[in-house]
Amino acid sequence: MTKEVIVAGFGGQGIVSSGIILAYAGMFEDRHVTFFPSYGAEMRGGTANCSVVISSSPVASPIVAEPDVLIIMNEPSLLRFEPRLKPNGLLLYNKTLIKSEPKRSDITIIPVPANAIAEELGQGRIANMVMLGVLAKKTGILQLATLKKAQRIRYKKASEEQLSLNDQALERGYSFL
Amino acid sequence: MKLIFGRPAGLTDVKQRYCPGCGHGIVHRLVAELLVELNIRERAVGIAPVGCSVFADEYFNCDMIQPPHGRGPAVATGIKRARPDCILFSYQGDGDLAAIGTAETVHAAARNENITLIFINNAIYGMTGGQLAPTTLPGMRSTTSVQGRDIVKQGYPIKVCELLAGLDGPYYLVRCAVNTPKNIIRTKKALKTAFQNQINNKGFSLVEILSMCPTGWGMTPVQAKKWIGEVMSKYYPLGEFRNLAKEEK
Amino acid sequence: MAEKRLMYGNHALVEGIIYAGCRFFAGYPITPQNEVPEYMSIRMNEVGGVFLQTESEIAAINMLFGAGAAGVRATTSSSSPGISLMQEGISYIAGADIPVLVINIVRGGPGLGNIAPAQSDYYQATKGGGHGDYFTITLAPNSAQELFEFPKLAFELAEKYRNPALILADGLLGQMMEPVEFTFEPIDPGKLPEKDYALTGCRGRPRRVVRSYDLRPGKLEELNWKRYKKYQEIIKNEQRYETFNDKDAGLIIIAYGTCARVASAAMKMARDKNLKVGLLRPITLWPFPKDKVAQLSERIKDFLVVEMNCGQMIDDVRMATQFRSRIHFLGRPGGGVPTPPEVLKKIEEIMGGGR
Structure with missing residues (x-):
């Protein structure tokens, strides 16, 4: 089993953190993982993306050309990455911030009002956690509990208050479907 | 028979190949005497430049290294940081220290690296045959300025002590000469101070030494000594440009 | 562990x-x-x-x-x-x-x-x-x-x-x-x-000199031969490499570093399509694992060299194979990184579909 995931959005939406949390969670579940951030000058342009590969066998290439799963947090990223998704792939997108509709009919599409849900918890910026919760539920590739453990490693300097809010966002995503 | 003057233990038995009247032999002797007098010969690592004194690695009776042209201060830094107990001296000519190695010189000074630079300024490229040096005086002839250094086309010489005195870093900057017995004694005193600074972990010392190159200058040894006194030391005034020990007192 | x-x-x-x-x-x-x-x-x-x-x-x-x-x-x-x-x-x-x-x-x-x-x-x-x-x-x-x-x-x-x-x-x-x-x-x-x-410092031992020059006649030549x-x-001793699926391979990819990762993914994709592809990954680039490449070239007809340049290691492959094999190249210079499908496409071009 190999799942190749691309997470994409604006800088500040926790794109890189989402990828790293997925990689940690994969590692905690004894999978082979790689994480690769969008590169160099691209990072300064305000958009960010990263590739994560989670696999039961050693990961060949960390570069994901055609992902199995897309987590799309903003409009430009939808336009850019939707065509690259594998046939029968899974597209999760942030319905709160993306007004366009995905165009493809050969993929599974799940709109998630991620920012709206995060705002209900009092913090828009944890929309990424909501998305990871949805991903865990929909694909079953990672346990909710492992994601909770992983976010605590990623945000090890955060307050307990913040960490439990992140947990709640993961849970809300997990129970969204 | 009683020996009253001999080769200091800081020099090897190798016969030196410098031209008659060259200042290198004098400075070598001063450094070698100090290696013994300060009891640092067995802690010393010397650095020979690229230039006439490239063979200094055969002449000084201590551990020696011969790095790329101009990089003495960087190599000295590497050794000093790796082996802080060693006493480092980088022996360099004007092309080595003030042309190709300017950056290494300036930055070692800025870091106040705890090393000693011995800078032989003879205003000419000796080894390669007498070309224009960064310290060749305005109007002075060289094989690449046969009409004399034209400051419009070839710019001005670099006054290293004055240049480095603009930095906060260096601990001791001094310019001496070896054209007269009195100046030789002063040079030895300056070199001693420079080594003592390093022994006492004070930091960067540079001793610039105006030195004769009769061959490169087209003069007799006697004329060359006279020229330092009458011409060269007017452009490059002798004296201390920085001595933080005095400020500490 | x-x-x-x-x-x-x-x-x-x-x-x-x-x-x-x-x-x-x-x-x-x-x-x-x-x-x-x-x-x-x-x-x-x-x-x-x-x-x-x-x-x-x-x-x-x-x-x-x-x-x-x-x-x-x-x-x-x-x-x-x-x-x-x-x-x-x-x-x-x-x-x-x-x-x-x-x-x-x-x-x-x-x-x-x-x-x-x-x-x-x-x-x-x-x-x-x-x-x-x-x-x-x-x-x-x-x-x-x-x-x-x-x-x-x-x-x-x-x-x-x-x-x-x-x-x-x-x-x-x-x-x-x-x-x-x-x-x-x-x-x-x-x-x-x-x-x-x-x-x-030479305390208790003869002094040491570190230098790269020797101006004595003939000495530098001696030193160079030494x-x-x-x-x-x-x-002779230090050629290091890894091979995958080379036993039954009809084509072997040679790639190192990042390209070896990409090539390994392409190899898996090719194997899924029943294309008998292997991989040799040089670990030491100098010394280049020329002995292994030479040995493989006795039975492998096609090598595919994948590099992120216009073709540099390919010269070492050519020399090691003594031109016994056909050597193909996929290069991405100037900061380009090949993707596994790109490499697969090249493999299919060479092997002509399922073989």
Whole structure:
């Protein structure tokens, strides 16, 4: 089993953190993982993306050309990455911030009002956690509990208050479907 | 028979190949005497430049290294940081220290690296045959300025002590000469101070030494000594440009 | 089994250097390797080592010359343009037979090029690089794990043969995160053997001289032949590589570093399509694993060389195969990184669909 995931959005939406949390969670579940951030000058342009590969066998290439799963947090990223998704792939997108509709009919599409849900918890910026919760539920590739453990490693300097809010966002995503 | 003057233990038995009247032999002797007098010969690592004194690695009776042209201060830094107990001296000519190695010189000074630079300024490229040096005086002839250094086309010489005195870093900057017995004694005193600074972990010392190159200058040894006194030391005034020990007192 | 840590390749490299007992680092900032000196400055401070941000790559490599000559393990890290600046120093270091470690996180070139991953410094790394007859031992990691492990290997080889060693990686390997297992105990630099060439002051022994020149008639020629013998020893003993699926392969991909990762993915895709594809990954680029390639070329008709350049390692493959096999090439110069489907497409072109 190999799942190749691309997470994409604006800088500040926790794109890189989402990828790293997925990689940690994969590692905690004894999978082979790689994480690769969008590169160099691209990072300064305000958009960010990263590739994560989670696999039961050693990961060949960390570069994901055609992902199995897309987590799309903003409009430009939808336009850019939707065509690259594998046939029968899974597209999760942030319905709160993306007004366009995905165009493809050969993929599974799940709109998630991620920012709206995060705002209900009092913090828009944890929309990424909501998305990871949805991903865990929909694909079953990672346990909710492992994601909770992983976010605590990623945000090890955060307050307990913040960490439990992140947990709640993961849970809300997990129970969204 | 009683020996009253001999080769200091800081020099090897190798016969030196410098031209008659060259200042290198004098400075070598001063450094070698100090290696013994300060009891640092067995802690010393010397650095020979690229230039006439490239063979200094055969002449000084201590551990020696011969790095790329101009990089003495960087190599000295590497050794000093790796082996802080060693006493480092980088022996360099004007092309080595003030042309190709300017950056290494300036930055070692800025870091106040705890090393000693011995800078032989003879205003000419000796080894390669007498070309224009960064310290060749305005109007002075060289094989690449046969009409004399034209400051419009070839710019001005670099006054290293004055240049480095603009930095906060260096601990001791001094310019001496070896054209007269009195100046030789002063040079030895300056070199001693420079080594003592390093022994006492004070930091960067540079001793610039105006030195004769009769061959490169087209003069007799006697004329060359006279020229330092009458011409060269007017452009490059002798004296201390920085001595933080005095400020500490 | 040691605990696994998820780490950036560049950070794994730094830990590998510290674990290898290196306590001396000098370098100048350049993208895409800035995480190396940044993290190194913190780690050297923690372990009481030397960290120097220098005025140039020229100063950095010469500080390494000094530290290496003083007998300690010393490392610098840079990227392509900076490595070009270091070539003079590397030549002197090779000429003085001093072991040091130089890291090149290769970027697109020539000139300022760009900051994307590349393999265009292969010639420079494996054919000498600077002036004179010399070679540098060159290792090509392809994972964060190897970035951790190779500094130790590089120092061991460098010291065994008294020769500078290079690690050639790229920004992709450095910026990627992977689990890393700390497979060996950290080396205590105080317990490394004393070097009989080290400049430490001549107390109780004859003085030592470290130099790369010899102007006596015939002597430098002698010295070069002596060093040539050393290089022949290295070529004989130290060719390192990995092979996958080479037993039944009709086509073998040859690729190192990042390209080997991509090629390995393409190989799996090809196998899924019943295409008998194998992979040879050179781990030492110098010495190039020519013996293995030569042996394979006795029965493999097609080799596909994949590189992030216009074709450099391919020359070593050509020489090793003695033109017995057909050699195909997929290259992405200037910072391009091939994708597995791209490599698969090339494989299909060569093998003509299922075979």
